[in-house]
Amino acid sequence: MSKFGNNDKKEVPAVSTASLPDVVFMILFFFMVTTSMKEVELKVEVASQSLPQATEIKKLEKKSLVSYIYVGKPRAAFQKTLGTEPRIQLNDSFAGLDDIKDYIIAEREKRDEAEVPFMTTSLKVHKDTKMGIVTDIKQELRKASALKINYSSRKKV
Amino acid sequence: MGKHKTPEINSGSMADIAFLLLIFFLVTTTMDTDTGIARQLPPIAENNKVKTEVEIKERNLLPIKVNQYDKLLVGGKPTLVNNLKEKAKEFIKSNPTKNELPEMEEKSIKGINSPVLVSKGIISLQNDRGTTYSRYIEIQDILVSAYNELRNEAALQYFGKTTFDELSEVQQDAIKEIYPQRISEAEPKNIGGK
Numbered sequence: 084m085s086k087f088g089n090n091d092k093k094e095v096p097a098v099s100t101a102s103l104p105d106v107v108f109m110i111l112f113f114f115m116v117t118t119s120m121k122e123v124e125l126k127v128e129v130a131s132q133s134l135p136q137a138t139e140i141k142k143l144e145k146k147s148l149v150s151y152i153y154v155g156k157p158r159a160a161f162q163k164t165l166g167t168e169p170r171i172q173l174n175d176s177f178a179g180l181d182d183i184k185d186y187i188i189a190e191r192e193k194r195d196e197a198e199v200p201f202m203t204t205s206l207k208v209h210k211d212t213k214m215g216i217v218t219d220i221k222q223e224l225r226k227a228s229a230l231k232i233n234y235s236s237r238k239k240v
Numbered sequence: 241m242g243k244h245k246t247p248e249i250n251s252g253s254m255a256d257i258a259f260l261l262l263i264f265f266l267v268t269t270t271m272d273t274d275t276g277i278a279r280q281l282p283p284i285a286e287n288n289k290v291k292t293e294v295e296i297k298e299r300n301l302l303p304i305k306v307n308q309y310d311k312l313l314v315g316g317k318p319t320l321v322n323n324l325k326e327k328a329k330e331f332i333k334s335n336p337t338k339n340e341l342p343e344m345e346e347k348s349i350k351g352i353n354s355p356v357l358v359s360k361g362i363i364s365l366q367n368d369r370g371t372t373y374s375r376y377i378e379i380q381d382i383l384v385s386a387y388n389e390l391r392n393e394a395a396l397q398y399f400g401k402t403t404f405d406e407l408s409e410v411q412q413d414a415i416k417e418i419y420p421q422r423i424s425e426a427e428p429k430n431i432g433g434k
Contacts, residue, residue, distance in 0.1 A: 100255065107258035114265040135374040137381035139388060143274040205274060208373050215369030217376070225284040235276040236377055 127155035127172045128209055135210040136239040143233055148202045150190040150229075152183070154216060155209035169212045171220065183223040207235045277380055282425070300342045302331045302363045306379065308370025321378065328386040332419060334359035351414040352398055358418055366426040383423055390419050 133155070143149060153172040157165040161177075171178050173186045191199050204224060208217055224232060304324075305313040312319045314327055334341045334357075342361030349356055363383060367376055391404040394415050401407055404415060 101251075104251070104254040104258050107255055107262055111258055111262045111265060114262065114269055118265060118269045135377035137277055137377055139277060139381050139384040140275040141278050143276060146274070149274070203278075205276060210372070210374035210377070212373045213369060214367050214371040214373060214376050217373055218367075218369060221281060222284075225281050228283065230281040230283060231278070232281060233274075233276040233278050234377055234380065235274060236381075237275060 123151070123153075123172075123175055125153060125172065126158055126161060126175075126177060127153050127170055128158055129153050129155040129207045131237060133209045133211075134207065135234075135236045137234075137236040138239045140236055140238060143203065143205060143235075145201065145203075148194065148198055149205050149233075150187065150202065151205050151207060152186075152220060153207045154212055154220070169209065169216055171216070180219050180223055183220060184227045187224070187227040187229045201231075202229065203231045203233050204229050205233045205235050277377065277384065279380070296362060297343065299340060300360045300362060302328070302361060304363065304365050304379065306365075306367040306371045306375060308368045310372055310375040312379075321375075321382070324379065325382050325386050325389075328363065328383055329390060331361055331363070332359065332386060332390055334361055347417070349414050349417050351410050356418055358420075362422045362424055364424045364426055380423075384421075387419055387421050391415050394418050 154169055155172075156162070156167050157170050157177070165177070171180070171183070173182060178186070187204070191202065194202065206217070206220065221232070224230070302315055303313075307313070312321060312324065314324060315331075319327060331341065334344055336344045336357060342359045344357040344359050346355045347358045365379065365383070388404065392402065395401050395404045395407055395411075398414070398418075399407055399411050401411075404412065407415065
């Protein structure tokens with residue numbers, strides 16, 4: 084009658100693996116949800132390999148508070164019409180210097196008022212770009228008083 | 241034969257399929273951590289305000305100029321990029337016995353008992369419109385790393401920790417007061433053309 088006394092005759096049952104798919108699916112869903120496909124379609128050449136390298140880099144915190152400005156040569160498909168001079172890309176389209184201010188204001192309006200002081204502008208600039216255009220962008224950002232910037236660069240190896 | 245129940249579908253391979261998908265997503269997921277050099281731009285000078293030119297003594301200023309050929313002029317002398325860090329560190333650290341280095345001022349700093357000599361030096365960075373972006377970032381990086389190295393040295397000297405990051409917030413502020421990061425970027429000038 085004892086619950087524990089007579090189980091030496093029985094075989095130990097195999098561990099049920101029926102729930103294994105469930106576990107795996109759970110992990111799978113986690114990764115599916117967190118995977119972020121590229122949000123913007125790049126029209127200028129700023130692949131992560133073409134960013135400048137640096138050693139004293141910091142991680143960009145709070146991605147939701149970051150607005151991006153891309154600068155580089157237009158991609159091959161656009162070079163026929165736009166040439167190879169470096170261009171600015173905001174969101175999904177090419178832009179001029181005058182559009183930066185509006186872009187920053189639009190980005191600010193998307194956020195909560197309390198978060199505005201913590202907003203950062205990340206400059207993703209191709210490493211072969213001349214500083215002229217970058218200086219102009221910096222001046223525009225100063226005019227829009229978006230003073231926190233981040234020169235996007237990758238770790239020097 | 242027809243009376244037999246339809247056998248259950250073997251779900252043993254379900255796990256394999258799920259694993260396959262899992263591995264696919266694991267591989268394609270790029271936990272895209274954006275990294276970069278953080279900088280604060282100076283607020284723009286308002287037009288209606290009278291520009292107050294702050295007079296800075298020559299010895300307190302280390303002008304770094306980069307031309308359109310990516311060549312450096314540090315304190316009026318052509319310098320190689322490899323030597324910039326040493327020069328910057330020497331300048332930032334300063335030395336009360338040397339006249340050509342920036343002036344030093346005794347300051348009492350919260351968290352450190354004895355007053356500390358703090359340099360008044362400012363690094364001024366001016367680049368040409370034709371300078372490449374990679375050279376600009378390289379120089380910014382060197383300057384920041386010069387500051388960081390000195391701050392680490394100070395952390396060891398005053399608080400006995402090998403890196404600045406290990407210190408408490410109050411201690412970090414004290415070190416920041418000893419070596420304030422003063423990199424000024426001159427208003428852009430168009431000298432070398434495009």
